[in-house]
Amino acid sequence: MRAKPGNWLGERLDLSAVRELISHKTVPVHSATRWYYFGGITLFLFAIQVITGILLMLYYRPTVNEAFESVRFIMTRVEYGWLIRSIHSWSANLLIFVAFVHMFSVVFTHAYRKPRELTWLTGIALLGLMLFFGFSGYLLPWNQISYFATKVGTDVAASTPLIGPAVGRFLRGGEDVGGATLTRFFDFHVIILPLTAMALVGIHILLVQQHGMSTPPWIAPSGVRQMRFFPNFFLRELMVWYCALAALGALAAIFPWELGEKADPFASAPRGIRPEWYFLAQFYTLKLIPSHVWIFEGEILGILGFGLLAASWAVLPFWGADSAGNARTRLVTGAGVVMVSYLAAFTVLGYLK
Amino acid sequence: MRAPIALLLFAPLGLLGQGTAKNSCLDCHGMLDGAAQRPALLAKTDVHTANGLGCADCHGGDRTSDDPGEAMNPAKGFIGKPARTAIPKLCAHCHGDPNFMRKFRPQQRVDQFELYQTSVHGKRLASGDDNVATCIDCHSVHDIRAVKDPQAPVYPLHLPETCAHCHADAKRMAKYGIPTNQFAEYQTSVHWNALKVRGDLSAPTCASCHGNHGAKPPQVESVAAVCGSCHVLFAQLYQKSVHEPIFSAASGGGGCIVCHSNHGIHQPSTAMLQGSKAVCAQCHDAGTPGANVAAQMAGWLDGLDAALKHSESVLASADKYGMEVSEAQVRLGDGRENLVKARLALHAFQPEQMKKPIDAGMAIANETLRAGQAALHEKDVRRMGLAVSVVFIGITILAIWALIRRIEASRPGASAPAPK
Numbered sequence: 031m032r033a034k035p036g037n038w039l040g041e042r043l044d045l046s047a048v049r050e051l052i053s054h055k056t057v058p059v060h061s062a063t064r065w066y067y068f069g070g071i072t073l074f075l076f077a078i079q080v081i082t083g084i085l086l087m088l089y090y091r092p093t094v095n096e097a098f099e100s101v102r103f104i105m106t107r108v109e110y111g112w113l114i115r116s117i118h119s120w121s122a123n124l125l126i127f128v129a130f131v132h133m134f135s136v137v138f139t140h141a142y143r144k145p146r147e148l149t150w151l152t153g154i155a156l157l158g159l160m161l162f163f164g165f166s167g168y169l170l171p172w173n174q175i176s177y178f179a180t181k182v183g184t185d186v187a188a189s190t191p192l193i194g195p196a197v198g199r200f201l202r203g204g205e206d207v208g209g210a211t212l213t214r215f216f217d218f219h220v221i222i223l224p225l226t227a228m229a230l231v232g233i234h235i236l237l238v239q240q241h242g243m244s245t246p247p248w249i250a251p252s253g254v255r256q257m258r259f260f261p262n263f264f265l266r267e268l269m270v271w272y273c274a275l276a277a278l279g280a281l282a283a284i285f286p287w288e289l290g291e292k293a294d295p296f297a298s299a300p301r302g303i304r305p306e307w308y309f310l311a312q313f314y315t316l317k318l319i320p321s322h323v324w325i326f327e328g329e330i331l332g333i334l335g336f337g338l339l340a341a342s343w344a345v346l347p348f349w350g351a352d353s354a355g356n357a358r359t360r361l362v363t364g365a366g367v368v369m370v371s372y373l374a375a376f377t378v379l380g381y382l383k
Numbered sequence: 384m385r386a387p388i389a390l391l392l393f394a395p396l397g398l399l400g401q402g403t404a405k406n407s408c409l410d411c412h413g414m415l416d417g418a419a420q421r422p423a424l425l426a427k428t429d430v431h432t433a434n435g436l437g438c439a440d441c442h443g444g445d446r447t448s449d450d451p452g453e454a455m456n457p458a459k460g461f462i463g464k465p466a467r468t469a470i471p472k473l474c475a476h477c478h479g480d481p482n483f484m485r486k487f488r489p490q491q492r493v494d495q496f497e498l499y500q501t502s503v504h505g506k507r508l509a510s511g512d513d514n515v516a517t518c519i520d521c522h523s524v525h526d527i528r529a530v531k532d533p534q535a536p537v538y539p540l541h542l543p544e545t546c547a548h549c550h551a552d553a554k555r556m557a558k559y560g561i562p563t564n565q566f567a568e569y570q571t572s573v574h575w576n577a578l579k580v581r582g583d584l585s586a587p588t589c590a591s592c593h594g595n596h597g598a599k600p601p602q603v604e605s606v607a608a609v610c611g612s613c614h615v616l617f618a619q620l621y622q623k624s625v626h627e628p629i630f631s632a633a634s635g636g637g638g639c640i641v642c643h644s645n646h647g648i649h650q651p652s653t654a655m656l657q658g659s660k661a662v663c664a665q666c667h668d669a670g671t672p673g674a675n676v677a678a679q680m681a682g683w684l685d686g687l688d689a690a691l692k693h694s695e696s697v698l699a700s701a702d703k704y705g706m707e708v709s710e711a712q713v714r715l716g717d718g719r720e721n722l723v724k725a726r727l728a729l730h731a732f733q734p735e736q737m738k739k740p741i742d743a744g745m746a747i748a749n750e751t752l753r754a755g756q757a758a759l760h761e762k763d764v765r766r767m768g769l770a771v772s773v774v775f776i777g778i779t780i781l782a783i784w785a786l787i788r789r790i791e792a793s794r795p796g797a798s799a800p801a802p803k
Contacts, residue, residue: 106708112707113765158405269780283769286705339502 051239055259058245061256065135066243071274072132075125076231078278079163082118083220090170092216094209097172098292105289116282122164124278126308129203130373137346137366141244144355147347149237152230154344161226162305166219172212177293178303180215181207186316190333208295247357304380309362311373312336314380343369406446407454408438425526428534434487441473443464467513471499474518498597509730514555521545525569537595540578542588543569565589568647587613606638606645620730651726656681676734683741684725690748691718697755704762711754718747 039045057066058257091100104111133153136142142150169180184207188198203210245251257263305313315336319328342349350362411437412423417478426432439446443460445453455461465473475481475496482494499505499518507515521537522528528535536545550556556563569575569589575701592609601609611618621627621639624647630641640664642655655662656677669675694715701708721744728736 102707102709106710190665223743261790265783265790269783272776272780272783276773279772279776283765284705286707288705289707289709291709 036187044152052260055239056256057243057250057259057263058249059255059257060245060249062135062249064138064244065130065132065139066263067267067270068128068132068135069238072125072128073231073235074271074274075121075128076227077277078121079118079125080224082114082121083224084122085114086118087220092170094172094212094293097170097212101171102289105286106162113282116285116287117278120278120281120285122167123307124274126160126164128309129160133157134366134370137362139244139246140350140362141246141359142347142362143244143247143351143357144347146237146244149234149241150347151344152234152237156227156230156234159223159230161308163219163223163227164308166215166223168306169207169212169215170219171289172293173290174293174297174300175290175303177207177295178299179305180211181299182303182313183305183309184211186329186333189327189329190337191330194333206295247359250319254346304355307377307381310380311376314376314383317380317383406437406439407449408442408444408446410449411451411454412438422525425524428526428528430529430532432529440477453521467517468508468511470517470519471496471505471508498594501600502594502596504598514558516549520549521595537590539584539586539588542576542581546589565646568644568749572646572648573650574648601657605678606640610639610643616727617730620736624730624732625736626732653681653684656684676732680729680734680737683737684722684729687718687722687741687744687748690745690752691715691722694718694748694752694755697752697759701758701762703753704759706762707760708755708758711751711758714747714754715751718744718751721747744800 042116057063059187089100089104091097101115106112108114129147136150163369164166165180165183168176170176184198184201187201188194190197199205201211201214202208203214245254304310312332316329316332319332321328323331346362349358350365351357409423409426412420414420415423415764422438426438432436436446437446439460441459442454442465443462445459445461448454453459455463460611478491479493479496481493500509504515504517508517519527523536532538533540535541536782543566547781550561551563551566553563574587577583578588590598593599608618611621618639626641627638633641639711643649645649657663657674661677663674663677668678694711698708698712698715702712719742724740725737725744728740
């Protein structure tokens with residue numbers, strides 16, 4: 031008789047803790063349970079990014095002379111290269127969108143409150159990493175739009191008071207966007223960010239396991255039904271992942287991610303140049319701020335404002351709940367509504383203008 | 384007479400270092416009305432004023448005196464309004480002096496007056512006809528701007544209108560017996576379109592073919608050379624062609640204008656080779672070998688043009704669907720280049736010279752067409768693949784749902800265990 035794989039592994043590894051966790055882990059069932067799926071979708075899309083990213087690295091070459099040509103080679107010559115690249119690009123955008131939905135679901139269900147402050151902080155750090163993933167990956171095809179968008183993006187970073195010039199030089203690897211920028215953006219995108227993100231994802235999931243799923247404050251924990259995580263919730267999550275996979279496939283097949291024209295640093299910037307959609311709200315806000323506000327430069331004031339806003343948002347668990355851990359629901363819900371409205375409205379306006 | 388000339392020659396040198404030296408002419412004329420005030424108002428935009436020169440540098444007199452009698456004293460070189468016949472020489476006192484001009488525009492030519500004297504304008508003026516153009520008719524007066532100033536009347540964008548100011552005036556041209564429709568014809572030309580519509584400052588204006596200061600209509604024998612100064616390769620082929628000696632010997636015209644006209648040069652097309660408007664038909668009757676060759680060349684050009692356009696539309700369609708066809712689109716540019724080469728080769732009037740670029744262009748048109756069709760086919764394959772994948776994913780989702788139902792049906796308590 032052959033031993034079952036589980037037994038075979040069990041004889042060699044102590045899996046009792048894992049079995050224990052799987053058999054006892056439950057998910058609360060209530061009106062907001064659907065929002066629990068977004069964390070899982072984010073994780074699934076991140077996994078898609080890792081897999082497609084590794085496949086793209088087989089052919090991508092991060093030099094000024096070869097980057098664009100290698101991406102075109104992937105799109106036109108490599109078997110299913112178009113699919114891999116399109117899924118990677120679409121998945122990146124969906125990932126950021128889903129991460130935002132996940133974050134706001136945490137805000138509106140007040141899942142950030144004690145003892146989940148660290149879970150929130152690691153989540154915010156992960157969102158920041160995802161945005162940096164998007165920013166660094168955008169340049170890699172080395173096309174006209176990405177080149178000038180990176181120029182604008184690094185210019186904005188370089189105009190931060192005090193540290194701006196140093197940050198700008200660090201990002202670009204020099205005074206202007208060029209070969210050095212491409213090399214270090216590639217390093218960020220495939221080494222530094224993935225390693226950091228994986229570590230943070232690990233800590234984030236560990237904290238979720240440790241504290242369990244949060245129940246919104248308006249639902250009494252004692253009366254909440256529970257669903258087994260495995261297999262009941264997991265199978266439902268799997269269905270959602272399949273839906274996400276179908277959506278990705280449809281987007282890649284019907285709207286393949288375009289390649290554009292190779293970057294030409296000596297050409298004038300394309301008309302209507304703007305960053306990716308997830309930076310549009312900030313970009314449009316900066317455009318609206320007058321060049322000078324009292325004695326301050328408008329752009330610097332805007333950047334300082336964004337920095338302050340991001341910092342306040344990151345420490346939300348500390349001002350969004352009292353010392354006993356009870357959520358200040360009205361304050362946080364109001365702030366969440368303002369934030370969602372601002373981001374949605376300014377993203378749309380930034381796109382239309 | 385010697386005094387004003389001496390003054391004109393030396394006064395500007397003396398004033399060079401003065402910059403904003405007193406100019407009583409502007410002070411007084413600025414306070415007058417109408418025509419007397421106009422020069423003072425215009426002088427504000429004059430390039431000479433900007434370079435420190437004043438009214439007295441052309442008109443003589445004493446610009447430092449506030450007394451009109453003294454300021455406009457003939458004894459101090461005041462010449463009043465110069466006669467039209469004297470204007471070119473007056474301007475040449477400075478503009479023909481390299482030592483003087485070096486202080487302002489070292490790179491500027493100083494032979495304008497010599498050239499002007501060789502022109503029809505200059506010769507007629509010398510014979511006493513003051514109806515012809517002098518310096519101020521083209522460059523304006525009192526508000527003279529640098530040639531590179533976009534508001535200057537001789538700036539390329541404005542030059543055709545400046546010439547037309549006189550040459551389109553039938554009354555003014557009547558006594559010379561020359562046509563006045565040049566400007567109207569020029570406005571229908573490809574050159575006007577390039578200059579005015581596209582804003583291409585390198586597009587030919589009147590002066591590009593006729594010269595500027597040495598303005599003189601190009602003689603019939605020099606038309607090909609004038610056109611060839613820009614259209615070099617066309618002219619080279621034409622010079623060696625069978626038509627060159629025939630056209631040159633023809634009376635009343637020659638060279639490029641036989642087929643392309645002169646001022647009203649329109650976008651060339653194969654309609655010039657065959658059909659009711661064919662210029663070839665002016666000499667080659669239908670059915671003659673010459674007309675047959677022209678029709679054959681027109682067929683080749685039209686065929687290549689149509690093939691390239693078809694490939695372009697197929698590639699554009701594939702591109703619209705998001706297919707990556709940029710390589711084929713770049714390759715299509717090589718095809719268009721061959722079409723241009725074929726149009727160029729036509730000017731040798733030897734069909735075999737055209738055949739090579741036509742064949743090369745057709746090969747590229749077919750190659751890019753196949754690339755476009757392959758991309759469209761690939762698009763269909765992808766969508767079919769997507770449809771199949773979605774069906775399988777849908778089946779999998781349904782299977783998972785069925786599994787969940789089965790699990791929860793067999794273990795009723797599974798969905799609501801007591802919290803640990």
